[in-house]
Amino acid sequence: MSAKRLTATQRPSQIRREREREAMRERILGAAHELFAERGIEAVTMRAIADRIEYTATALYFHFRDKEALLRALLTDDFRLFAAQFQKVATLKDPVARMRASAKAFVAFGLTYPNHYRLMFMTPLSADPGLSAGPDIDQQSPAEDAYTLLQAMVRDAASAGAIKPEFKDLELVCQLLFSGLHGVVSIQLAHNIEGQNEHARIQWRSSNKLRDAMCECLLAGIVTEDAISRSQKKSMEKRS
């Protein structure tokens, strides 16, 4: 009743407990992340995670509703990392150069973190993130972050007059770019290319070749010739 009375969420012992809870969550996610990066998705079992932080498997259920929720929390970080790759090249002024750099970043991410990429874009986590969603957390869906950047990139390109006028649906352009690059990466990952023995059924071209070819095809289809030649002139200047 008094003005000094602290509300339930502010009681010192409670906020300390909350902090400890959060710390425990992070320890769990850390262990899961390690296992995942080291030995792939199938090594991430509830028991293995618990072992690594010296708890029992059932303890995890106090912090995560189930394994899927745990994996989704893991994904949050990964999507942020993914988005960060595109932030890096968002400063490029020339729209076509930026698109090329983004494509490069996209494929590089997939090949650098194959396990993560697989979990993010190739594993059905009972209908990806979202599900029934519920009143879980604010969350803001960090999966969107990268896509939002992609949208911004395409919008910028459009307002710079770099997109062919027949493409009125910019969303379609975004999804076209995403699909094409995802195709390149996911095929590369599905046929784990590294160990490509000489008499393999299909001699897959290097991801660099495929990425460049895909990139130039999509750009040729989407971007005006003006914008492409402008970007080439710029990169010429840089080289000289």
Next chain:
Amino acid sequence: MSAKRLTATQRPSQIRREREREAMRERILGAAHELFAERGIEAVTMRAIADRIEYTATALYFHFRDKEALLRALLTDDFRLFAAQFQKVATLKDPVARMRASAKAFVAFGLTYPNHYRLMFMTPLSADPGLSAGPDIDQQSPAEDAYTLLQAMVRDAASAGAIKPEFKDLELVCQLLFSGLHGVVSIQLAHNIEGQNEHARIQWRSSNKLRDAMCECLLAGIVTEDAISRSQKKSMEKRS
């Protein structure tokens, strides 16, 4: 010793047994196929397959080395069905029209048999087909059938002068087409679009729109303008 002496593989009772063995294999694969088509990959368990044909789970191991081998045998049929889709349009004379029709068939297959597509192209079956291979069977890798058709299509297009001269690596062209379309399909399947609620994070365009856009982009990048305008004139004639 005598000339009438049948070799081991020809003894009547043996070939009958072999036939029965094959029949059993087919029953198993049939049950697996049903379960798979009806309820998806996770419903395909050794015990469920066995139940359906009124055997015990361990009996399956007499006919298949393990679950992976069983699934791979299942895939064989699926790849044949996949290849058949491209056979259908292989008769089209105009190279560009044939490429368009193949793209349509590709995406249609993926959306018609999502479970199969996922298993074929989106599920790591411990390094897809092949593995250590061993002296298993002739097999001839039916996964190749469709790819072989793709190669033939591109080669035909090239010898008809439809491919831009800068594309000297026809294999790269094949893989470019495959990657682009696979990207469209796999994204469509990963975000099971049917139940796309209105305030979903990303408003995915229809697979038809994406397929057409991807197709035209890739064609624009790969095929000569001549060939494209020729194919358009032909389709004009048809329409009139």
Next chain:
DNA sequence: AACTATAGTTAACGTCGTTAAGTATAATGT
């Protein structure tokens, strides 16, 4: 008629995700 390969069975192991029930410890109400 004795032997042997074939095609199955039952029982079991170790793994998994997950739930139920119990147990200390710390924070709170009176």
Next chain:
DNA sequence: ACATTATACTTAACGACGTTAACTATAGTT
């Protein structure tokens, strides 16, 4: 100050999974 209650775990267990070992009945061969 003491009884109560919520918190953060543990142990035990369930049912399902892929898979192996050991056993059994049947058919084919000799």
